[in-house]
Amino acid sequence: MRPTSATVRLGAIVDNYRLACRLAPGSKSIAIIKANAYGHGLLKVAQVLEPEVPALAVAFIDEAVQLRDAGISKSILVLQGATHADDIVEAAENDFWLLQHHQRQIEWVLSSNHSKPVKVWLKMDTGMHRLGFVPEALDQVCADLASSPNVQRELVLCTHLACADDMSNPMTSEQVSKIQSSSGNHNLSMSIANSAGILCWPETHAEWNRPGYMLYGNSPMVSFDGDSFGLSPAMTMNSQVIAIRDVKAGQGVGYGSDWVAKKHSRIGTIAIGYGDGYPRHAPSGTPVLVNGQRVPLAGRVSMDAITVDLTELENVDVGDPVELWGQGLSVNEVASVAGTIGYEILAGLTGRAPLIYQS
Numbered sequence: 605m606r607p608t609s610a611t612v613r614l615g616a617i618v619d620n621y622r623l624a625c626r627l628a629p630g631s632k633s634i635a636i637i638k639a640n641a642y643g644h645g646l647l648k649v650a651q652v653l654e655p656e657v658p659a660l661a662v663a664f665i666d667e668a669v670q671l672r673d674a675g676i677s678k679s680i681l682v683l684q685g686a687t688h689a690d691d692i693v694e695a696a697e698n699d700f701w702l703l704q705h706h707q708r709q710i711e712w713v714l715s716s717n718h719s720k721p722v723k724v725w726l727k728m729d730t731g732m733h734r735l736g737f738v739p740e741a742l743d744q745v746c747a748d749l750a751s752s753p754n755v756q757r758e759l760v761l762c763t764h765l766a767c768a769d770d771m772s773n774p775m776t777s778e779q780v781s782k783i784q785s786s787s788g789n790h791n792l793s794m795s796i797a798n799s800a801g802i803l804c805w806p807e808t809h810a811e812w813n814r815p816g817y818m819l820y821g822n823s824p825m826v827s828f829d830g831d832s833f834g835l836s837p838a839m840t841m842n843s844q845v846i847a848i849r850d851v852k853a854g855q856g857v858g859y860g861s862d863w864v865a866k867k868h869s870r871i872g873t874i875a876i877g878y879g880d881g882y883p884r885h886a887p888s889g890t891p892v893l894v895n896g897q898r899v900p901l902a903g904r905v906s907m908d909a910i911t912v913d914l915t916e917l918e919n920v921d922v923g924d925p926v927e928l929w930g931q932g933l934s935v936n937e938v939a940s941v942a943g944t945i946g947y948e949i950l951a952g953l954t955g956r957a958p959l960i961y962q963s
């Protein structure tokens with residue numbers, strides 16, 4: 605068997621979820637498991653969190669259907685709401701909560717023909733300018749939904765924070781005051797906090813919180829690591845050294861011969877590449893753990909392999925264990941060196957490296 609796989613500690617996900625709940629004791633926390641549970645496996649993560657949560661959340665109705673088909677029975681919030689008029693009946697019958705952001709989705713709800721009322725959340729644009737109703741549009745939308753037999757009572761007003769990963773950004777407080785004044789006007793309960801809100805912005809804790817990234821043990825904050833909040837990374841991406849060679853000063857390594865040895869060096873080749881989701885833009889110098897010790901990536905990332913500089917490492921052999929990220933090296937650090945964010949690395953895992961579950 606290929607020596608590359610991601611170990612996922614399901615117990616860590618439960619612990620991280622419980623931490624999210626403890627940090628916001630007055631809120632109900634909906635676990636966000638979109639994008640294959642941030643690469644950790646949609647169904648397994650749903651199964652382990654189902655007994656803990658009031659509801660699960662995914663981005664699209666297809667993901668919610670997949671969960672129902674697999675036997676998950678908890679309520680499921682669909683973050684982008686209905687994508688088609690027929691989705692309303694499907695949502696009503698399956699206890700999917702639709703986070704509706706657009707007038708067209710409201711019209712589908714009002715004109716739908718179904719016996720069970722559907723649970724509707726309303727997305728409000730408080731400044732991110734991506735999705736949601738502007739405050740002035742809410743009067744009409746709330747009035748229409750309130751008088752429709754198709755809709756369950758108690759709408760929830762929801763907004764998404766644009767800058768909560770940065771503690772010094774005034775945007776978060778502005779967004780909070782906008783949604784608070786609208787919820788007050790319409791007497792609606794609210795949902796504001798993502799992981800960053802839960803961890804660092806108590807004023808964003810409302811009736812419903814929506815933790816995602818933190819559940820997987822990683823910090824959404826630019827300037828804090830997961831440890832500092834007591835989070836534990838759930839995934840460790842493991843591989844092995846599959847070859848070691850000496851290169852002379854002046855010799856290049858990998859595609860484009862981008863990395864050139866400054867002195868006689870030892871190069872290790874590792875059985876992971878961008879075909880697995882290792883970031884192709886990771887530059888030479890990106891940290892990799894070989895035998896638990898940091899070594900720098902040397903040369904371009906290929907589809908099936910990376911090369912590292914082992915010159916400074918003693919007693920290293922073919923078959924030795926490699927960690928690309930996980931408990932010994934945060935995915936955030938790897939991402940930041942590679943010019944991306946840990947979210948993208950995790951959501952971009954291709955599935956070629958199998959997920960191996962541990963309790």
Ligand SMILES: *Cc1c(COP(=O)(O)O)cnc(C)c1O
Nearest residue numbers: 636683764798799814815816817
């Ligand atoms: C993805 C998402 C979240 C979770 O955000 P994290 O930063 O991963 O905690 C919350 N709400 C919405 C609407 C989302 O799309």
